[in-house]
Amino acid sequence: MSKPMSQSEVSITSTLxxxxxxxxxxxxALALLVVTGVINYLDRATLAVANEFIRADMGLSLGEMGVLLSAFSWSYAxxxxxxxxxxxxxxxxxxxxIGLVVWSLAQAAGGLVSTFGYFVIARIILGIGEAPQFPAxxxxxxxWFPLRARGTPTGIYNSASPLxxxxxxLCLAPLIAATSWHWAFFVTGAMGLVAAVIWVALYRDPVHAKMTPAERAYLEAGEAGEAPPKADFASWRALFRHRTTWGMMIGFFGSVYLNWVYLTWLPGYLRAERHMDLAYAGIAAxxxxxxxxxxxxxxGWATDRVTRNxxxxxxxxxNAVVVATLGMVAFTIPAALVDSNAVAVACISIVIFLANASSACAWSLATAAAPRNSIASLGAIQNFAGFLGGAxxxxxTGYIAQTWSFVPALLTGAAIAFVGAMxxxxxxxxxxxxxxxxxA
Structure with a gap:
């Protein structure tokens, strides 16, 4: 097991x-990850923005819409x-x-479907295509970043999801109003195909043979020891033997569950439960x-500052993940119970702020907790469990809201997130x- 770095080692690595x-x-690399990440989440959110129009056009109930909204998450997970x-x-x-191409074609296909079954298939393929984004x-x-400086870049690429x-x-509601919900899927699908060409053309992994000793020392700071073995199925399977892996899986399940309550249902919640008109609900969402x-x-920035010392x-x-997740729980309760729309939106804003802080910290945790040859594997395993919650x-939420209201649905999400924090x-x-x- 790797040992914590001494103060002198921390000082040396922090000066590189x-x-x-x-x-x-x-x-x-970060600019490309942000661009592809924004498109990734535009594609996911298109269905939520067009929720009301698709339900009316296809005659779907709230429960059926919940199934459609979750179809992506099952295959993605x-x-x-x-x-x-x-x-x-x-x-x-x-x-x-390759993932960009697959998910962009699936997104565009969503604009062509005319039945519930075909729409579910398109969303399933979208989940398959989008799966490489965050592990990559x-x-x-x-x-490209040393161990104790990964929080900030992780926060930067994670910021693409809420952005x-x-x-x-803001972008798709006017497009839908001017044309139809179908065009929202066509336009975002085309954006992803362009991004695929740009990513493959410009991104390269570091080649240590072409680096100076100082550049290698910078990238390897905090990772003393012999080179790790190459990644294989045995190293992937071995991750499940550690309670750290299971703690991250259960924890991310809770955090992502509550985040996806808002991600998939917020526009519909504001329209159905808070009775906002379309324009105001779009801004409020x-x-x-x-x-x-x-x-x-x-x-990302704050955890790097804390981690250096x-x-x-x-x-x-x-600890950063735990604090952020508990904050999500604390502010979801008044968001569900208050009468004021303004106070509810303010509380939801704090929850989403903390949800994305929690996600950024969770992904940076994966880069610190994983063996060097399994960073994407551990991050993806954590994300797998998280998106079971997202699915x-x-x-x-749809069935609870259909049976009772959105209030118990939000409180259920808060309880699940609390278990995740623990x-x-x-x-x-x-x-x-x-x-x-x-x-050894």
Whole structure:
């Protein structure tokens, strides 16, 4: 097992700075991840923005819409398991490029469907295509940033998710009003195909043979020891033997469940439960996700600051996840119960701010807790469990709202997120050792 760094080692690694060439590669990689991440979440959120129009056009109940909203998450979650291992083995460039093409074609196909069954199939394929995005991003960050400086870049690429959701009602609602809901799917699908070409053309993994000793020292800071074994099925399977893995899985299930209650149902909730008109609901639905954009950026920066002076990067990043998730729980309760729409939107904005802070910290936790050859694998396993929660959230929320109201649906999400926070706190206590260390 890797030991916490001494204060002298922390001081040495914190003084290393990237060369101009490394910094250019870092900036390019993050810019590409943000662009692809925004498109990724625009595509996911299109269905939520067009919810009311699709239900009216296709004659769907709230429960059926919940099934449609969740179809993406089931395939996305299941694909996390093989995709994380493939990213570690093959690399992020081609897997994310292929994923962009697949999910963009599926998104465009969503605008062509005329039946509930075909729509579900299109959303399932969308989930398969989008699966490489965040495991690939975690691998890119671990490739281009040293161990104790990964929070900020992780926050930056995670900020793409709330930014995409925030832009969705602002950009797609006017497009739907001017044309039809079908065109929202066509336009976002075309954007993804363009992004696929740009990603494959511009992104490259670091090549250590072409680096100076100082550049290698910068990237390897905090990762002393012999080179890790290559990623294989045995190293992937071994991750499940550690309670850290299970703590991250249960914890992310709770956090993502509550986040996806809002992600999939917020526009519909504001229209059906809060009785807002379409224009006001679109603006009100964007505000929380703009706050989420800020939450991801601030959390990444803050956890790097804390981690530089912490005895253990794992405990520092885990504690940040716990605090953010408990905050989501605390503010969901008044969001569900208050009469004032303004107060409810303010509370929801804080929840989404904290949800994206929690997500950014959880992904940076994966880069600290995983063996060096399994960073994308552990991140994807955590994400797999999270999106089981993301798949369950819209279904359960839809049926609870249909049977009673959105109030018990929101409170159910808060209870599930609380269990997730406790799982992180009590199960994620140390990094997972590399195989040669475990055998020693």
């Amino acid at each position: 700075a990237p060369s101009p060439a490394i910094r250019r590669s870092q900036t390019l 299941l694909c996390q398991l093989p995709v994380g291992a493939l990213v570690d083995k093959i690399g992020p460039r081609w897997l994310l490029g 991003a975690a691998r890119v960050v671990s490739n 995409g959701v925030a832009l969705a009602p 964007s505000i929380p996700f703009m706050c989420g954009f800020a939450g991801a950026l601030i959390a 912490a005895a253990s990067p794992v405990s520092a990043r885990r 369950l959230a819209p279904i359960l 799982s992180y706190l009590f199960l994620v206590v140390r990094p997972i050792p590399e195989r040669h260390e475990a055998a």
